[in-house]
Amino acid sequence: MRTRVFLLLLIAVAIVVFFATRWVNNDYVFFAGYTVLQFVVLSTAWNILGGYTGYVNFGSAAFFALGAYATVFLHKLYPLPIPLLIVVGGAVSGIVGLGMGYLTLRLRGAFFAIATLALAVVLQTLIVNWDYVGGSRGAYIIRPNEIALIGPYIQYLFLVMLALVVIALTVARGIERSRLGYGFATIRDDELAAEASGVPTLRLKLIATTLSGALMGMAGAPFPYYIGYLQPSSAFGLEYAVNSIAMPMIGGTTSWVGPLIGAILLGSLQQIATVTISSAVNLLIVGLLLVAFVIIAPNGIVGLVQGWIRRTK
Amino acid sequence: MAGALLEVTGLSKRFGGFVALDGIDLSVAAGERVGLIGPNGSGKSTLVNCICGTLVNETGSVRFDGETVDGLLTHERTRRGMARSFQLPRPFTTLTVADNLRVPLLYTVNARPGRALSPTELDARCAELLQLVALADKRTHLPRDLTQVEMRKLELARAMAAEPKLLIADESMAGLSQSEVDDIVSLLIRLNERGITIILIEHIMRAVMKFSQRLIVLVSGKKIADGLPDAVIRDPEVERAYLGQ
Numbered sequence: 001m002r003t004r005v006f007l008l009l010l011i012a013v014a015i016v017v018f019f020a021t022r023w024v025n026n027d028y029v030f031f032a033g034y035t036v037l038q039f040v041v042l043s044t045a046w047n048i049l050g051g052y053t054g055y056v057n058f059g060s061a062a063f064f065a066l067g068a069y070a071t072v073f074l075h076k077l078y079p080l081p082i083p084l085l086i087v088v089g090g091a092v093s094g095i096v097g098l099g100m101g102y103l104t105l106r107l108r109g110a111f112f113a114i115a116t117l118a119l120a121v122v123l124q125t126l127i128v129n130w131d132y133v134g135g136s137r138g139a140y141i142i143r144p145n146e147i148a149l150i151g152p153y154i155q156y157l158f159l160v161m162l163a164l165v166v167i168a169l170t171v172a173r174g175i176e177r178s179r180l181g182y183g184f185a186t187i188r189d190d191e192l193a194a195e196a197s198g199v200p201t202l203r204l205k206l207i208a209t210t211l212s213g214a215l216m217g218m219a220g221a222p223f224p225y226y227i228g229y230l231q232p233s234s235a236f237g238l239e240y241a242v243n244s245i246a247m248p249m250i251g252g253t254t255s256w257v258g259p260l261i262g263a264i265l266l267g268s269l270q271q272i273a274t275v276t277i278s279s280a281v282n283l284l285i286v287g288l289l290l291v292a293f294v295i296i297a298p299n300g301i302v303g304l305v306q307g308w309i310r311r312t313k
Numbered sequence: 314m315a316g317a318l319l320e321v322t323g324l325s326k327r328f329g330g331f332v333a334l335d336g337i338d339l340s341v342a343a344g345e346r347v348g349l350i351g352p353n354g355s356g357k358s359t360l361v362n363c364i365c366g367t368l369v370n371e372t373g374s375v376r377f378d379g380e381t382v383d384g385l386l387t388h389e390r391t392r393r394g395m396a397r398s399f400q401l402p403r404p405f406t407t408l409t410v411a412d413n414l415r416v417p418l419l420y421t422v423n424a425r426p427g428r429a430l431s432p433t434e435l436d437a438r439c440a441e442l443l444q445l446v447a448l449a450d451k452r453t454h455l456p457r458d459l460t461q462v463e464m465r466k467l468e469l470a471r472a473m474a475a476e477p478k479l480l481i482a483d484e485s486m487a488g489l490s491q492s493e494v495d496d497i498v499s500l501l502i503r504l505n506e507r508g509i510t511i512i513l514i515e516h517i518m519r520a521v522m523k524f525s526q527r528l529i530v531l532v533s534g535k536k537i538a539d540g541l542p543d544a545v546i547r548d549p550e551v552e553r554a555y556l557g558q
Contacts, residue, residue, distance in 0.1 A: 179419045186405050186416050192367065193403040195387035196396070198421030198475055202386075254407070 003177070007170050014162045022155065030154045034226060036267035037161040038219050042240065043247035043259035044168040045215030048175065049208045050245065051253030054188035055105070059116035060244040062123045063093040063213045065235035067220025072133045072230055075141055082160055082222050089221030090214040096123075097213020101206045117241075124236040138231030141224040157226050161219075168215050172256035175211075184208060216244075239283060243267075246290045252302025261301050317376075318343040318510050319364070319395075319479055324373030326356075326363055326534075333359045335534040337373070341479070341512060346505050348525030348542065349514045352554060356534040357514050358400060361483050365397050366390045378478060392421050396477035400484045402464040404456035410467060411439045411452045414474045421475040438474070446470045446500065462493040466500070473504065480504065481512045486520055494520050522546075530554070 021029055042060060050056050067089030074080055074088060104115040128136045147156045175181045183204045186194035191201050224230045243266065251262025266286060273281045297304045317340040326334040334356045341347050351357050362368040364375055366387040374383045382390050396417075405413050418438055423429040430438065443449045446466040451459060459467060465485050472480055482501065486494045498520050505511050515521045521528070521542070528545040530538040532554040538545045545551060 179423075182408070182412065182416050182419055185408055189405040189407055190403045193399065193405065193471075194416070195367070196365065196391060196399070197417040197471060198388045198391040198424060199416065200386070200388045200420075 003170065003174050006173060007166070010166045010169060014166050018159055018162055021158065027152065027154055030152075030158045032268075032271040034154070034158050034161050035271060036264060037158070037165050038223075039243055039247060039267040040260055040263040041161070041164045041168045041219040042216055042244040043251070043263045044165075044172050044256065045212045045219065046244040047248040047253055047256075047259045048172060048184075048215070049212035051248050051258070052175065052181065052184035052188065053205060053208045055205070055208070056109075056113045056245070057116045057212065058113050058241055058245070059100075059120040060216055061236045061238070061240035062116075062120035063097065063216035064220035064223070064240050065127065065232070066093045066096055066123065067217030068223040068230055068235045069127055069133050070217070071221050071224045072139045072141065075224065076132065076139075082157075082225065086160070086164070086218045086221040090218040093217020093220070094210045094214030096217075097209040097211075098206055100213070101209030105202065105205045105209070120236060120241065124232055127236075128232050134230070136232060138229055138234075139224070140229050141227075143225045143228065153225075157222055160222050164215075164218055167218075169256055169260065171211065171215070172259075176256060180204070180207070239286075242283060242286055243270075246286045248300070250289055250293045250300055252300030252304075254299070255302055258300050258302045265301075316343065317341060318345075318378060319512075320376040321360075321364065322374055322376075324360070324363055324370050324375065326359055326368060326370045333534050334363065334370070337531075337534075337536055339529055339536060339539065341510060343478070343510055344505070344508060345510055346502070346524055346526045347510075347512045348521040348528045349512055349531065350516070350518075350521055350528065351531035354533075355531045357531055358483060359534075360531065361397060361481050361512075361514065364481065365395060388420070391417075391475055391477075392424055394476070394478035395481070396472040396475045396479070397481040398465075398468040398472045398483060398485050400487070402456075402468045404459075404464065404467055404471075406456055409453050409455060410448060410459070411443065413456065413467060413471055414439045414442050417471055417475040442470045442474055445473070445503075462489055462496065465489065465497060469497070469500065469504075473509075477509060479510045479512070481514070483514045484516065485513075486515060486517055498524050518546075 021033055042064060046057060046060055070089040070092045071085045074085060100116065100119055104112055107115055127133065133139055143153055145153060147153055150156045150159065175184065183199050186197065186199050187201055187204060194201050227234065247262035247266050248259040250266060251260065252258030266289065269285055270282045273285055293300065319341040321337055321339045324334055324337040337360060349357055359368065363370040366385055374381055377393060377395055382393065405416065415435060418430060418435055440449065443452055446469060448463060448466055448470065451463065456464065456467065469482065469485060486497050489497065494517055501511055501513065501524060513521065513524050525542050527540065528542040529536060530545060530551050537554065538548050538551050
């Protein structure tokens with residue numbers, strides 16, 4: 001019931017954001033905003049596995065790229081509306097997430113992280129050598145200029161990503177408040193004790209990898225329409241893997257608010273830096289901020305605020 | 314033994330070339346208080362791990378409550394009514410003391426057939442368990458704020474939250490002072506009086522003798538004695554194992 005209230009509230013905020021952006025009446029704001037929103041979805045998705053269960057995934061880019069390439073594949077086969085493509089992209093990445101979970105969840109800590117990195121490399125190699133989706137040449141997606149009811153296509157993409165943010169945040173918050181959330185936390189804390197308390201750890205970990213993967217794939221599905229030309233090196237780019245780890249870490253990994261704050265803060269900062277300084281500064285900013293936060297506030301901004309509240313009480 | 318709650322037959326476990334457990338047979342009747350002792354490295358914790366499914370035994374089988382549990386995962390055995398506490402407390406460090414107890418309630422009690430507990434019933438059950446182990450005022454604290462003895466109590470309370478038929482307490486008193494040991498022993502006896510069968514693994518003989526109705530002795534992975542506590546500790550073989558010849 002309270003989840004429903006939260007969902008309605010989020011939808012209201014999303015509508016306000018959309019019309020506020022429209023009011024600014026500048027296409028660039030939509031372009032930049034899309035990227036920021038995309039990172040909100042990605043970091044929320046990463047946090048479901050990385051923050052709640054404590055399994056660090058370095059392969060976020062692979063799940064994102066799978067969603068994007070599912071779109072390219074279908075675009076060549078039979079063009080579908082974007083909401084359907086998102087469902088397909090989510091399903092593909094979710095299934096790969098499930099498979100990855102099954103293969104790698106016996107590994108812990110750094111070993112799991114390395115395995116996810118390896119998965120990303122394997123998938124990128126597959127895509128580079130798959131001619132139908134463009135191979136290493138990349139693939140062009142020609143998007144329409146306008147769409148009915150909304151107008152410019154970029155506004156439509158922005159709206160779609162806004163909807164994904166609403167879905168991702170609702171899922172994340174729903175998990176936190178449910179039995180699943182407690183189960184995930186016990187996996188993060190002590191798997192042996194979790195099993196002894198009746199928690200089916202393997203099943204929960206598979207749920208986490210599937211959900212996390214699916215949301216990343218959903219974030220990736222509209223990407224080819226946004227960028228217009230998709231090549232493996234951009235879809236599997238380092239910035240996706242690094243950002244989806246750094247944003248939750250900087251925001252705070254224990255609640256859905258953390259990735260949201262981290263992504264908005266870091267995402268906007270990167271967009272501003274791209275315009276004012278240069279696009280190469282992006283990852284440098286992320287790296288510096290990550291180092292600073294690991295030292296000063298290991299529990300992120302949310303942890304910092306929580307600590308401050310506890311002290312003043 | 315007919316009507317035994319736990320029945321272990323011919324259980325063996327090896328780690329590489331090292332035989333940790335060698336053909337263990339034992340049975341525990343419902344409602345019994347059994348002490349399990351043995352020198353360091355005799356295989357007590359390995360036995361617990363095999364009974365609870367944390368480790369997989371190569372041979373032998375474990376029957377619990379009339380059914381074989383071989384091949385079941387730990388959480389499945391917990392749901393059937395087998396609970397354990399760990400030798401070194403393993404609390405869920407990021408959850409509050411009350412939420413530590415909520416986990417087995419949600420995942421064990423509510424996972425069993427029958428009506429699930431409502432949120433208010435869950436809160437009440439947590440409060441009741443905390444009352445039982447005298448941790449009620451630490452409800453909202455994190456485990457790191459607890460003292461050693463409180464940590465042990467939390468460990469026992471968490472095992473109890475799963476509403477077990479059998480509780481295996483693995484060295485739940487190591488490193489505690491005398492009065493704290495007495496505290497835990499009387500807690501365990503109180504739990505037993507509520508109808509829970511308990512296996513106590515312990516080095517502190519005073520606690521073991523006070524608690525146990527029956528004593529089982531493990532030495533180098535073999536069971537060398539099983540009987541009334543007073544008779545067992547006078548057994549020459551047991552004396553030899555503990556004191557040397």
